[in-house]
Amino acid sequence: METPKSQCAVCGRAFEVKFRYQVREEDGSFLYFCSQICHQTQLTVTGGCRCTVCGRGFTLEHPFQAATDDGRRLYYCSTSCRSAAPALRPPRSPRRIAVFNHKGGTGKTTTAVNLAAGLAEIGQRVLLIDADGQGNVGVSLGIRGERTLYHVLVAGADVDDVAVPVRKNLDVLTSNETLAAAELLLATKPNRDRVLRERLGDRARGYDSIVIDCAPALSLMNQNVLAYADSVIVPVSCDYLSLIGMRQVLRTLRSVRELLGHEVDLLGVLPTFYDVRNRISRESMQSLADHFGDRVLPPIRINTRLREAPYHKKTIFEHAPDSHGAEDYLALVEAVRAVRRRARQPAAVVQLGGARGPDAALRAPVAMPAPAVALRRFPLKMLEGQDA
Numbered sequence: 211m212e213t214p215k216s217q218c219a220v221c222g223r224a225f226e227v228k229f230r231y232q233v234r235e236e237d238g239s240f241l242y243f244c245s246q247i248c249h250q251t252q253l254t255v256t257g258g259c260r261c262t263v264c265g266r267g268f269t270l271e272h273p274f275q276a277a278t279d280d281g282r283r284l285y286y287c288s289t290s291c292r293s294a295a296p297a298l299r300p301p302r303s304p305r306r307i308a309v310f311n312h313k314g315g316t317g318k319t320t321t322a323v324n325l326a327a328g329l330a331e332i333g334q335r336v337l338l339i340d341a342d343g344q345g346n347v348g349v350s351l352g353i354r355g356e357r358t359l360y361h362v363l364v365a366g367a368d369v370d371d372v373a374v375p376v377r378k379n380l381d382v383l384t385s386n387e388t389l390a391a392a393e394l395l396l397a398t399k400p401n402r403d404r405v406l407r408e409r410l411g412d413r414a415r416g417y418d419s420i421v422i423d424c425a426p427a428l429s430l431m432n433q434n435v436l437a438y439a440d441s442v443i444v445p446v447s448c449d450y451l452s453l454i455g456m457r458q459v460l461r462t463l464r465s466v467r468e469l470l471g472h473e474v475d476l477l478g479v480l481p482t483f484y485d486v487r488n489r490i491s492r493e494s495m496q497s498l499a500d501h502f503g504d505r506v507l508p509p510i511r512i513n514t515r516l517r518e519a520p521y522h523k524k525t526i527f528e529h530a531p532d533s534h535g536a537e538d539y540l541a542l543v544e545a546v547r548a549v550r551r552r553a554r555q556p557a558a559v560v561q562l563g564g565a566r567g568p569d570a571a572l573r574a575p576v577a578m579p580a581p582a583v584a585l586r587r588f589p590l591k592m593l594e595g596q597d598a
Contacts, residue, residue: 216366220248233401233408240411263291304337304417305550307477308439312462313455314426316445317482319346320516321542322423324535325443327525328543330379334418337373338382341435342425343389351376352523355384360392362409369414377525381417393430403470406434428462436466441477443507443546448484448494476505477549480542484509508541 216227225244227233232243243249259270268287270276275292277284286292309322319342326338339359340347348354355374361367362383373381396402414420422439424432436442444459446452456479466474479502485491498506510516515530526535 216242218242218244218248220244220251227399227401240408259285259287261285261287261291263287263295303415305419305441306422306439307419307546308422308424308435308442308474309445310424310432310436310442310459311444311446311452311455312426312428312458313452316426316447316452317480317510318426318445319350319423320520321443321445321480321482321510321539322421323347323350324516324526324539325542325546326380326419326421327377327527328539329419329421329546330377331527332543332547333379335379335416336381337369337414337417337420338380339420339422340383340385341389341422341431343385343387343431344425345384345386346520347382347423348384348386350520350523351382351525353382353384355382358388359383359385360388363392363405364395366409369410370416389431396430396434402430403433404437406431407438410438428458432462433466433470436462436474437470437472439474441475441549443477443480445480445482445510446494446498447482448488448491448509450490450494453494453497477546478505478507480507481509483512485512507545508538510535510538510542513538 216232217224219241220243223244225232225242227242232249233240259275260267262284263286266287268275268285270285274289275286277286284295286295307325309318309325311318322338326336330336338347341359353374353376355372357367357372359372362369362372369383373383376382396405399405401408410420422435424435442463444456446456463474463476466472479498481491481495481498483491484495495506495509511534513533513535515533516526516535519526519529519535522529526533526539530536
């Protein structure tokens with residue numbers, strides 16, 4: 211497939227992005243420059259500028275002299291006029307939630323589908339993105355898009371033309387095995403870890419929330435997802451290996467912040483497959499509470515209706531609205547809404563083993579304790595694989 215072309219913001223020429231300087235993010239959207247000359251020209255364009263505050267005509271020379279407010283271009287002749295201007299309204303941007311864990315079998319797809327459906331049920335307009343080449347989101351809802359996330363990443367297709375409306379307020383961007391080919395092409399790009407962010411950028415602003423189902427892997431696709439998301443939900447099944455796997459999740463989130471320079475919050479850790487009758491489930495919940503505090507979301511109980519819903523191509527709210535599964539995912543929706551209502555806090559990942567500061571794990575080296583120490587509340591014979 212032919213490599214998609216970008217259009218230069220200065221001369222209008224179509225070209226293929228090869229260098230980082232050719233892409234600049236500004237006020238939530240992306241500008242493209244075919245050459246360094248055009249890049250410099252955009253910063254020093256002359257004529258036609260009139261100060262929004264005092265009305266004086268001037269030559270645009272510095273980046274601070276131009277801004278965008280809700281799609282309207284504003285100009286300032288001096289720093290004093292910029293300071294005197296009313297505060298800019300932040301551009302409308304959807305909440306971008308990645309459902310992520312390196313370990314498989316923790317309920318990521320079930321959580322992504324039902325969280326998105328629950329947000330749509332309360333009136334939000336939601337885009338659900340399947341970033342897993344297995345395509346389980348489409349299978350769960352009984353849909354198969356003619357075009358997929360591959361076409362957005364590789365061909366530059368517009369989200370509105372590719373996303374499939376499946377329910378009221380809910381659109382789905384599907385994936386299939388072609389996503390593996392997209393990853394190979396992404397690997398050749400200089401901005402390979404930000405392609406998803408650039409492709410969606412200002413093209414998905416009509417939504418209130420975007421929920422992304424990630425593959426259970428440490429992959430370039432997941433790096434793209436985390437560089438685009440602003441928050442992460444980590445489903446953790448109530449068993450020993452899933453709790454141990456949290457250390458890799460913490461390392462990945464810290465790397466996204468340090469290496470990619472992108473702030474991503476840990477919205478919460480979601481206990482799944484919770485069975486209050488089993489001691490290991492109770493001990494898992496206690497360990498998560500000890501290490502993550504109020505970042506632990508309401509648990510999702512083991513529920514047969516949840517496993518049946520994909521077979522019927524329905525969400526849990528359609529298949530069994532009175533079940534424990536529907537009740538638990540409604541509680542998750544309310545928890546996500548509550549987090550959004552709170553004042554935004556710095557990116558927060560709590561390090562296993564007792565570090566509780568809001569930024570502890572991201573600012574400090576990831577030095578995880580031994581399993582028997584990290585899960586100190588587990589009986590020793592349970593850690594050794596014996597029944598308790």
